[in-house]
Amino acid sequence: MRISLNWLRELVDITMSPEELAHTLTMAGFEVEEIEDRRRWADGVVVGKVVTCDRHPDADKLSVCQVDVGAGDLLNIVCGAPNVKAGIYVPVATVGTYLPTIDLKIKKAKLRGVPSAGMICSLAEVGLAKESAGIHIFSGDPLEVGSDARPLLGLDDVILDLTSTANRADALSMVGVAREVVALTGAPLRLPAVDVRAFPTGDESLKVEVSESQACPAYIGTAIASVKIGPSPAWLQQRLEAAGVRPINNVVDVTNYVLLEWGQPLHAFDRAKLEQVAGGDALTIGVRFARADESLKTLDGQQRTLKPESLVITANDAAVALAGVMGGEETEVDENTENLVLEAALFDSAAIRRSARSQGLRSESSARYERGVNQAELEMACRRAIALIEELAGGEVLSQAQADARGDRTQWSRAIALRLDRVNHVLGPIRQGDGTGQLDGDTVERILTALGCTLEADGDSQTWTVTVPPYRARDLEREIDLIEEIARLYGYDNFCATLPNQSACGDLTVPQQVLRELRAALRAAGLTELMHYSLVKATDETQIALHNPLFVEYSALRTEMLSAMVDAFVYNLEQGNGPLNGFEIGRVFWKSEEGSHEKEAIAGMMGGDPSRGRWVRGGRERGMSWYEAKGMLESACDRLGLALDYRPFNQGDRGLHPLFAEYCQTHLHPGRTASIWLWGKAIGVFGQLHPQVRQDRDLPEEVYVFQMDLDPIVQALSKQIGGQKFVAFSPYPASGRDLAFFSPVELSVAQLAKVMQKAGGSLLESVDLFDEYRGQNVPEGQRSLAFRLIYRGGDRTLTDEEVEKTHQKVRDLLVKQFEVSLRS
Structure with a gap:
């Protein structure tokens, strides 16, 4: 907010320089961005x-x-303005004057042979306008020539561009900033005079009926007659311009002036236009939410389609304004207006926020309502505006109607218990001379009293019951809020910088270590870590939708991570960057009859030709095979010592969430998808993208994805952290044997390898599949598999008899357990 020091000095005595005041406010939490x-x-x-x-x-x-x-x-001054004439009072820049706005220093000169000693200025040349058609002409009584022109131009002022935090709604007004300066300096406060006379009520021609009392707790409508619309006086226009507000006419300027002064938005309707829209002389002003088929043309000239969350002001149930945001063009005050209806209202912060967002519109009024307007000073702001309208536009109050659901006024304040020992425990020691000390009770009472609070000591003056003023009731809610105010006003720089008595070395938890090792292993396997938004477009009722999304594309939480991986893969291909082999660790969310759920997951994607761009195979591209893709994941698992099983995918696999399993059923290749198992439970899926998905997204044929639950993996790896031991390579030679047989197609290689490892015992070092064949000379429903088995002893060289004996055990157990047909 732009703060005029001249205006502020009317409310509080300020003896410090603008720079000192700016520093004081900044140290108190109100950053002054510019002087x-x-x-x-x-x-x-x-x-x-x-x-x-x-x-x-x-x-x-x-x-x-x-x-x-x-x-x-x-x-003698040569002037090129078309409106210059004899007898007028004008601003004159004398020789030697520097005008910083146009970067010009006035010197004696000759223009077309005529000497000129000075310049008659326009508003643009003194920085008050971007463009001016002519010079500025002072109005009013005869002026003293030679006097300083800055007071007449409103340029005897300093503006502070002040930024307040979101919780300080009271600081969006001159009165609020004045109260803050009073608390910081101890100077007396002078609030603007407010008329306390009673206004007529009960006029049947103006009623107020609020159907949404929660969204609009209070509404005051005042009928004012016989106003004369015209320009505002210079002092009012100058104050509005200093605050960055464009003057319009005396009535509208008054509402904007009170907005800046008290922080209370107001709006003036042209009564004749209201009656025309309402269809009669008897007006009933209402507040309700918009209907689906309504529209409204606002003051910015935009025809807006109203939504159910849009809060509107109505005249006989016809929408005439977007409540708390912007008025309607049909009922605006213009030069022909004679009678007014002045609105002063309180609106709920959440209701205005939703209403403004539904229209993509924010205004000075909505910014204040969204933060919270002081409900105790609604009548004061209304009376202040009425008095100014009567003074500047000659209006006469006919009647006033009101709807008030604010409840008991004694409840507008809040009582908070405050303990002195808690204050010192949170804030720590203060500097006192060459030593340190603690805040005492007198200091605490002085600070909080300066804020407008009232304190009642409870017994020994070490605890108080603090009653917060209504204008800070939305901000000061708990004891810690009062402690923050004490620190802020006492001065953060007056507290000692203290460190904890004991410090300890930082350390990673076991899950953190596991995640680091997991990321490192996946990167080592050739995958790049990716990161996507958890917010996606809502497409399914099983998604958790946001109540107030910023965009439709980010209106729900994701239920799986593979869609984003596919999008990233496609984008990289379109940009000519080649295939993106990557992984991501994040959260997925879903809802069911039991409620909302979330869990951590890890997903990845790989495909395309890994040797693309290199002179391999004569430059011919070759897609990634199933075994190469699966091998990338397995190499990362081998590095971590994580043993995963792969089984044919079944939508009903125990451990797979039904929603994710359904996604895999429709998006992954039906014959090239496997469930990933750990500890006898399915934790994820690995598979090739469905041909239809590949075709729709114009992807290479060989693209593979995986997604697994992260918690089981972390639990399995956590047991190994700190327990892994180095095992030296055996110095004794290995002995290899090949084993080939016919096996049923439905029998997985993982099951066969597990049985071989069990039969081979400690002598069997490794089992690797090196050939698979289906076709001629292979029985129906079976496939030919060939394995390479490596036998090695850790303490001796194995004899042929030992190897053959163990190898025979492997053969026998395979035949016994699976009834395979041995070929070697």
């Missing part, structure tokens, strides 16, 4: 009177003026 010293814009500009104005002898568009600036002799 705009407007006094420099027109330093040296004085009031002058144009005594004579004659046409330049050699230029039709120039005038030669004799200007009195109170220096005795008249100044």
Whole structure:
């Protein structure tokens, strides 16, 4: 918010410089981003009177003026403005004046042969406008020539661009900032005078009926007649312009002025236009949520389609304004307005936030309502606006109607228990001379009293019951909030910098170590770690949807991670970056009849030609095979010592969530998908993308994905952390044997390898499949498998008899358990 020091000085005495005040506010939590010293814009500009104005002898568009600036002799100034004439008072930049806005220093010069000693200024040249059609002409009584022109231009002021935190809604007003300065400096506060007279009520021609009392706890409608619309006085326009608000007319400017002064948004309706929209002289002002078929043209000229969450003001049930955000164009105040209905209302923060977001519209009013407006000063702001309208527009109050659901006024404040020992425990020691000390009770009472709180000591003055003023009731809710205020006003720099008495070395938890090792293993296998948003587009009722999404594309939580992996793969191909082999660790979410659920998962994707761009196979591309893709995942697992089993995918596999299993059923290749098992439970799926998905997304034929639950993997690896031991390679030679047989197709290689390992015992070092064949000379429903078995002893060289004996055990157990047909 832009704070005018001249305006602020009317509310509180300020003796410090603008720089000192800015530093004080910043240290108290109100960051001053910029100090705009407007006094420099027109330093040296004085009031002058144009005594004579004659046409330049050699230029039709120039005038030669004799200007009195109170220096005795008249100044001869050549002026090119079309509105210059004799007898007017104007701002004059004398010789030697520097105008920083246009970066010009005034010097004596000749224009078309005529000497000129100064410049008659426009508003653009003194920084008050971007463009000006002519020079500025002062209005009003005869002015003192030669006097400083800055007070008349509103340039005898300094503007502080102040940023407040989201919890300090009270700081979005001059009164709120003045109260903060009072608390920081101890100076007395002078609130604007407010008329306390009673207004007529009970007029049947103006009623207020609020159907949504939770969204609108209070609404005051005031009928004002016989107003005269015109420009606002200079002082009001200058204050609005200093705050960054464009002056419009005296009535609208008053509502904006009170908004800036009290932080209470107001809105003025043209009563005749309201009656025209309402279809009668008797008006009933209402507040409700919009209907699906309604629309409204707002003051910015936009025709807006209203949504059910849009809160509207109605006249006889016809929507005339977007409540708390922006008025309607049909009922705006213009130069023909004679009668008004002035709105002063309280709206619920959440209701205005949803309403403004539904229309993609924010305004000065909605910004204040969203943070929270002080409900105790609604009537004061309304009365202040009425008094200014009567003063500046000559209006007369006819009647006032009100709907109030705010409840007992005694409940508008809040009582909080505060303990002195808790204050010192949280804030720590303070600096006292060369030593340290603690905050005492008198200091705490002084600070909180300066904030407007009232304190009642409970017994020994070590605890208090603190009653918070209504304008801080939304901000100060708990004891810790009061402690924060004490620290803020006492000065953070007055507290000692303390460290914990004992410090310990940081360490990673076992799950953290496991995740680091897992990421390292996957990167070592050639996968790049990816990261996607957890928010996706809502497409299924099983998704958890957000109530207030920013965009439709990010309106629900993801139920699986593979879709994002596919999108990233496609994007990289489209950008000419080749296939993206990557993995991601994140969370997935879903809902069921039991409620909402979430869990951590790990997903990955690989495919394409890994040797692309290299001179291999004469430059011909070759897709990644199932075994190469599966081998990348297995190499990472081998590095971690994680033993996973692979079995044919079944949608009903125990451990797979039904929603994820259904996704795999439709998006993965029906004959090239395997379930991943750990500890007798399915934890995920590995498979090739479905041909239809591949075709729809224009992907290579060989693209593979996997997704697994992370918790079982972390639990399995956690048992190995700190327990892994180095085992030296055996110095004795190995002895290899090949084993080939016919096996049923439904029998997995993992099951066969497990039985071989069991039969071979400690002498069988490894089992590797090196050939698979289906076709001619292979029985129906079977396949030919060939394994390479390596036998090795850790303490001796094995004899042929030992190897053959163990190898025979393997053969016998396979025949006994699976009834395979041995070929070797």
